Amino acid sequence: MTFAPLVQVAHLSKRFRLDRHHYVGAVNDISFTIGKGETLGLVGESGSGKTTVGRCLLRLIEPSAGSITFAGADLTGASAAELRALRPRLQLVFQDPLASLNPRRTIGQTVAEPLRLHTRQSAAACRAAAAEMLREVGLDASRFDRYPIELTASEQQRVGIARALVTRPDLVVLDEPTSTLDPIMRAEILDVLERMQAALGVSYLFISHDLTAVERLSHRIAVMYLGRLVEIGSTRALMRQQDHPYTRALLSAVLDADPTKPIPPHVVEGEIPSAVNPRDECPFVGRCPIHIPVCRDAMPGMADMGGAHFAACVRAPELVRGAL
Amino acid sequence: MRSLIYIGRRLLLLVPQLLLISIATFVLIRALPGDPARLELGPLAPQEGVDQLRRQLRLDQPLPQQYLAYVERLAQGNLGRSWVGSTEVSADLAVRLPATLELIIGGMLLVAVVLVPLAMVSAMPGGGIAGQLARKVSFGYGLLAGALPDFWLGLVLIFVFFSLLGWAPGPEGRLGILDVSPDHVTGMYTVDALIAGDLATFWSALAHLALPCITLAFVYGAPVFKMVRSSLESALKADYTLYARAVGLRPTTVLRYAMRNAAPPSIVMAGVVSGYLLGGAVLIETVFNLNGLGQYAVQAVTTADYAPIQAFVLISAVFTMLVYLLVDLAYFALDPRVSRGATR
Amino acid sequence: MAFVASKGPSRRLHGVRRVWAGLSAGDRIVVLLFALIVSVAIAGPWLAPHPTMTADPAQRLLPPSLEHWLGTDDNGIDVFSRLLAAPRTDVTIALVATLLSVLVGAPLGVLAGLFESHPRRVLSLTGEGMLRLLDVLQAFPVFILAMVLVAIRGPGTENVILAVAFVNFPVFLRLVRSELLSLRQRPFAEAARAIGRSDLAAAFVHLLPNALPTVVVQLSVTVGFAVLLTAGLSFVGAGIRPPTPELGAMIAGGAKFMALGQWWVSLFPGLALGAIVFVCGLFGEVIGRALEPGASSAPRRRRAPPLAAAAAATNAPAADPQALLAVDRLSLIGDDPEAPLLETMSLSLRPGERLGIVGVAGAGKSLLLRTVLALPPPGTTVRGRVRFEGRDLETLPAAELRRLRGATLAAILPNAKAQLNPLVRIGDFMAAQIRAHVRCSEAEARRRAAKMLVAVGLTDPERRLDAYPHELSGGMAQRVCIAIALLHRPRLLVADEPTAGLDVTVQRQVLDLMLKLSKEQNVAQIVATRDLGIVAHYCDTVAVLEGGRLVEMGPVAAVLTAPSSAVTHRLIAASRGETA
Ligand SMILES: Nc1ncnc2c1ncn2[C@@H]1O[C@H](COP(=O)(O)OP(=O)(O)OP(=O)(O)O)[C@@H](O)[C@H]1O
Ligand code: SF4
Ligand SMILES: [Mg+2]
16 A cells, blocks of 8 residues: 655654753654555654654654655744644644543533634534544543543543544644553554544554554554664564564564464563763664674664665664574 | 752852842832931931931942942941940840740750651551540641631730649740849850759740740641641652562661651751741740840831841841751752752 | 633533532531631621720720620720621731732743743743742741831731732742643643644643632632731731721730730630631632532442353362462452452462463452552451461461561562652662561671672662662663562562563563563462463463452463453453454
């Protein structure tokens, strides 16, 4: 399946200054695209910079460098007014559903608010549209006047999704929408997201550290480590064959619930190093079981592994050949 | 190293703070209608004296100059004269400060030895009948303490313990009418009497301090009490306490560790309250006729004696700033998350 | 600016009635008392049975009697009458002053909060400057500042109001600012920006309403405090002066008679003052509670429907003679005896056996583990029995129970970083733990601690012992907890979500370590987790909980490949990201 491009991110970086000599390299020189109606999964462990990428994409935080093109328009240079006009087309769903909803507003008010801000419809029309959207994400009309605290976590997250989708956006950034939910609720939310994408043709940037969820929802998957993109490719290709040692480690950490399946050997030791003042080298070098001296010389470039599958590892070709 | 930098920075902050305080006190008096020199010397002073002070205060020059003159005078320890008592304000303060310190220290001691332990006991679950009693007492105290006016409480204590029971001396000052004040060393009668070995005077001074200190502790100890209780309670409910119990630490160790967590917020609260104590002393000294700084200020206010007012305001602000400095340093020392920064 | 669907007046009235209906009896009393105070403040002077301002030397200092209920003062004025008339002065001053201070302080607080984090340097400096000025202002003790302000401007109602308002506005400025700053960190504030609200609009539409309960509570506290301040000022003669009836001045008028035994002149005004302040404080709390959205109707715990499988599982025989741990018809009862938190659970564990406990959030996994450790949450009652190594934990003396815990019965609780006391060094904690169970010197204990840290794969043990928990990563903290659990060769390790909050590549390291050590030392384990994958590969048996009940239990291979209960089905499907 191929998608017409919707978002193009080129050489995006974000640094958070700590003091005069120190900064967190939260995102370093990342490029990717998202197509219309496509879901790009963004995986990586805590602190790898996933959230920062998502926020930069919506310009909720200002990127330090790089450019973002959205539907042909340059987002990085957009003025505050231009940005506000784009808001209905660019939306966000949060990790913690309860915290992302204003506790003093009813569900209906929350979902109607984007419409009231961005359309000229009457209050009644906005309410009706909001109620309709709530129904579509699986909440019945009786919930309309409830407060967030009166709902279950799964219902709360549906409200968050309805708020994001009510303006019919082109792109929604889903920042770990299921990570605080228990497995059954998680599956429900994934269902809703999938259904809504089929109905509305919206694109998702699906951020998660949960590979099972990402695998289920994404057309393509991008893997981040310590602020760098290390591998990107179609879900099928990447699940079949990982061309970066870190992706292998990540996948080997997933335990299947089927006790008859053997568990993958577990490959890495140690923990993620600090992101303060990152050096120009492969970010994985300290933990990589197959590292060689060149890995320290510079950040390896993204190598085309064929089939629109890229990996940033100097030994990726050997890895693919099975020489390691 | 890190600590030195922190302490240095914190001390440096004191400079602009003191500067602003001196400006504020300066402005406070200049805001009055009328001639500051005349105000300071009083309505009865001869015109020559007033003119001389006008020159000294550079009142004919622009405001910044006047401010400099004010600071210069401060730097020489000259706080002006009280026209009501015809005395140097600095000399008056030297006499009265020890009385106030005695009251404040006594009050804080009571808080530390009575209220803080009570708060701790009532924060602990269990404890049998004694624990239940402590919790009842502390509940009642917590309800009442914030609401009762200190000056009224002092009067009620006088009525009960002096008029009714005769256990305590009346509001006659720091010593009985027949007592002779001990030789001046610190100015605090209890301490000076002990130094002089004069036990009779010591007991008399202590008896005269008892009710004022109880009043002060009862009213101003309440926020400290509540903070100790609630912070120890939440420390004892915290995950880390459950874990400490789950791995079988001794109950005393569990408690000791929880107390470490309750200490920083309690100390901050104690600091904030100490900052208010000079204000509290004003009313309590007046009720008990203790002749301290606070009562001095009240007399000055009622007689429109501006030099003492200005001096008192300045001193109380500086006192508060110093207390806050101590609090910050204590917090820094107590919480490794501040002093040893988060590193990963 | 478009405000979203505000409620009509008819709904609001309905709201007031609903709030009243939602109040507890105690809260209603507080509201009524507050209403009483307000009515006395309004109508008091007209209700007074005797003149309140005219002296009558013939009636001087009469003690309470039928004629003068609360006696008379030194001017011969009826104390009760004056007491009815006086609150008007104090309450009016306090209310007006508080209102003034919140009207000035709150908007300034919003500005300070917005400016402070503004990218424009001029604005951020302005915000910072405002706060530093406030610091200096607040260095002047409140009472002294108010007293001097009145002294400078002269006594009189307006000046007292101004002084009281002036000393209180910083409170609201700071409160609103800090509320705003902390609310801005909340995701819903970011959500407001994400849908296209400007910062200012978001502050007023989304943040300020959420600061309301806190401000209201502070408002009522400040009214009470302002009443005290007004009375205090009048008491020292720097506020309202006689003959105007005022509580502080009344107390001052009777002060000298207190020592002479004529207590009634001062006593009653003081009691009235205390009552006003007290009720104001309570009233604020009531209002603050009533303002919490949906406070009355949080979602109820859902109970599992009775299941045939449940009955079968709970009646499993507990009398396994080889059992290391035997849980026999265990129930945990919370507030509602009709809906126990855990219901008649029975299970047993042999030495070296690894049992996984699974279930959705709120199924009772953690409660079960806490009860097994004999550490049920406060306020709950345990029924049934937990026997460990043949001993009933319920009846074991506290001291013996303690010696058991952390020695043969070890525990790992979720999120290691939260389990370690932030103010205690790792080494101190471990040494205390060791010395709580075996007799040895501090140095010896530290040596053993260091050895165990190495055994769980931590390098540089000396540095770790010196560290505070915040100086460790999540993975290191978890290893420390495992090290603590293994210090005394446990026979059973109870672990609640041992990998929650860890990076996925670290999770496997921790699980492998636990497995290795458990095999080496023949340690039985109970592991509660939401992750079926962990159970599938690291446990021998599995128990499935739902709504506080044990619905299924058996060997892992059997339960996970051929589940008998609906929950297990759904959990297995969910682990693949599917809905059953
Ligand atoms: N405002 C900030 N100031 C300083 N550092 C920050 C800030 N926000 C994020 N960081 C740092 O940037 C890095 C990337 O953070 P980010 O939140 O994007 O990671 P993430 O992949 O979303 O992690 P998680 O899975 O925990 O959500 C981390 O090291 C984080 O500590
Ligand atoms: S570049 Fe080197 S260190 Fe990095 S992943 Fe590849 S082999 Fe490992
Ligand atoms: Mg994130």
